[in-house]
Amino acid sequence: MNAVGVIVEYNPFHNGHAFHLKASKEAANADVVIAVMSGNFLQRGEPALVSKWYRTKMALLNGVDLVFELPYRFAVQKAETFANGAVSILDAACCESVCFGSESGNISDFYQTINFLREHKQPFEGNIHQFIDTGVSYPKAVSLAFKQLANSEKYLDLAKPNNILGLEYIKAVNEQKSRIQPLTVPRKNADYHDEHFSSETIASATSIRKAIFSKLDGKTEIDQYVPEPTKQLLKDYLHHYLVFHQWENYWSYLQFRLLHTTPDDLREIYEMEEGLENRLLAAALEAASFQEFMRKVKTKRYTWTRLQRLCVHILTNTPKKEMNNQLGTASYLRLLGMTSKGREYLNKNKKNFSLPLVSKLSSFKDNEILLDVRASRVYSLGVPNQLKNEMIKQEFTQPPIYIK
Incomplete structure (x- = not known):
C-alpha cells in the first residue's frame, strides 16, 4: 500500500484541508494518507481549539487513514525543529512521500532555493546577523537577507510561512537521508494568517477560529468553510466541554x-x-x-x-x-486514530516501522513521553473544573480512535 504523509494541525479541519488531502493523494498516487498531527499545543504557541482526540476524529472522518501525534517537543517549536520531528515520524511509518501545501506550489522552486542557500551559506548568514542587529525579528531577518542575495522569481518567497515550512521539510528529508519523496500542491485562496473570509468556500483556520470566538451562540458563521463532520464535532465539543480553547x-x-x-x-x-x-x-x-x-x-x-x-x-x-536533551528526531510513534484502511496498512507494515508503536500510553514506559503527558494535563486546565479530571484521565485511558 502506497502511503503519502501530511503534516498538520487541523485547528480546525476545514475545506482547504480537504482540498489538500485530495490533491496530495492524487499527486502521490497513494492508497493511504498518514497524518502527523500536533497535540494539544501548536506550532504558533497556542492551545488547540479542541483536543487532539476531537481533531483526530475530524481527520479520520474527512479522508485521513492514520493519525500519529507530533510530540510536544517538536510541535511547539520553530520551523526547523517542527519539520525534523514530523519527517522522522513519517519516515519511521514507511511513507513513500510527503505532500505539503505551499504558496509556491512548485517543488523545483524549493530545490533551487536549497541549492542557492547551500552555495551562498556564509553571505546569507552574514546578512541575517546584519538585519538582526537592526532590531528586526529572526524570521524577518531571514526573509530580508534572502531577498538581498536572491532577487529572482525562480526562488521561493521566504516571507511566506508555508514556503518556509516546506523548505524545512525537504531539508529534513535530506539530512535524515530519508527515502521519502517531497511533493507540494498550491494553497487554495486563503492565506495562512488571513483573519477575514475572502472566498465563498475556502478560509484560513485563523479566520475560522476568529469567527467562532466572535459568535458562540450555536449559530456559527463558518458552515460554508468546513465539512459536515467538523461542524458536528465542534458542536459536540462545545456541548460537552462548554468551551473552545484559547x-x-x-x-x-x-x-x-x-x-x-x-x-x-x-x-x-x-x-x-x-x-x-x-x-x-x-x-x-x-x-x-x-x-x-x-x-x-x-x-x-x-x-x-x-x-x-x-x-x-x-x-x-x-x-x-x-528540551535540549530530547531534540533531533522522534523516538516513538503515538497512534491517535485509524480507519479500516489505516488498520490494514498497520497490519501489513508495522513490523517494518523503525520506531516503537504506542497505542496505549499506560503500557509505554519511555520518559520522553512524559512531556506530552504534562502538556495534556496543562491543556485540561482550560475546561471547567468538573471536567478536568475526565480530560486528564483520557490521556491514559483513550485507545486509538477507530473509524470503520
Missing part, C-alpha cells in the same frame, strides 16, 4: 506561574533569553488579560508567535535542559 482560558495560570517564579528559575525555561524574564514579570504584574500581557511584552525583535511559544513553555514548566 489563551485567555489559561491566562490566570500563566500569570500565577510568572508571579510565583524567581527570575533565576525563569531563565532556565526553554526559549527564555536576553533578559526577557524581567519584561515578562513586569507585564504580568499589570496585565488583566493575555492579550494585554502580550501587547506589553511584544517588541520589534520578538514575533508574537515566538513569545507565545515561550509562554507555553512557561505554562508547562519546560526547562532548557529537558
Whole structure:
C-alpha cells in the first residue's frame, strides 16, 4: 500500500484541508494518507481549539487513514525543529512521500532555493546577523537577507510561512537521508494568517477560529468553510466541554506561574533569553488579560508567535535542559486514530516501522513521553473544573480512535 504523509494541525479541519488531502493523494498516487498531527499545543504557541482526540476524529472522518501525534517537543517549536520531528515520524511509518501545501506550489522552486542557500551559506548568514542587529525579528531577518542575495522569481518567497515550512521539510528529508519523496500542491485562496473570509468556500483556520470566538451562540458563521463532520464535532465539543480553547482560558495560570517564579528559575525555561524574564514579570504584574500581557511584552525583535511559544513553555514548566536533551528526531510513534484502511496498512507494515508503536500510553514506559503527558494535563486546565479530571484521565485511558 502506497502511503503519502501530511503534516498538520487541523485547528480546525476545514475545506482547504480537504482540498489538500485530495490533491496530495492524487499527486502521490497513494492508497493511504498518514497524518502527523500536533497535540494539544501548536506550532504558533497556542492551545488547540479542541483536543487532539476531537481533531483526530475530524481527520479520520474527512479522508485521513492514520493519525500519529507530533510530540510536544517538536510541535511547539520553530520551523526547523517542527519539520525534523514530523519527517522522522513519517519516515519511521514507511511513507513513500510527503505532500505539503505551499504558496509556491512548485517543488523545483524549493530545490533551487536549497541549492542557492547551500552555495551562498556564509553571505546569507552574514546578512541575517546584519538585519538582526537592526532590531528586526529572526524570521524577518531571514526573509530580508534572502531577498538581498536572491532577487529572482525562480526562488521561493521566504516571507511566506508555508514556503518556509516546506523548505524545512525537504531539508529534513535530506539530512535524515530519508527515502521519502517531497511533493507540494498550491494553497487554495486563503492565506495562512488571513483573519477575514475572502472566498465563498475556502478560509484560513485563523479566520475560522476568529469567527467562532466572535459568535458562540450555536449559530456559527463558518458552515460554508468546513465539512459536515467538523461542524458536528465542534458542536459536540462545545456541548460537552462548554468551551473552545484559547489563551485567555489559561491566562490566570500563566500569570500565577510568572508571579510565583524567581527570575533565576525563569531563565532556565526553554526559549527564555536576553533578559526577557524581567519584561515578562513586569507585564504580568499589570496585565488583566493575555492579550494585554502580550501587547506589553511584544517588541520589534520578538514575533508574537515566538513569545507565545515561550509562554507555553512557561505554562508547562519546560526547562532548557529537558528540551535540549530530547531534540533531533522522534523516538516513538503515538497512534491517535485509524480507519479500516489505516488498520490494514498497520497490519501489513508495522513490523517494518523503525520506531516503537504506542497505542496505549499506560503500557509505554519511555520518559520522553512524559512531556506530552504534562502538556495534556496543562491543556485540561482550560475546561471547567468538573471536567478536568475526565480530560486528564483520557490521556491514559483513550485507545486509538477507530473509524470503520
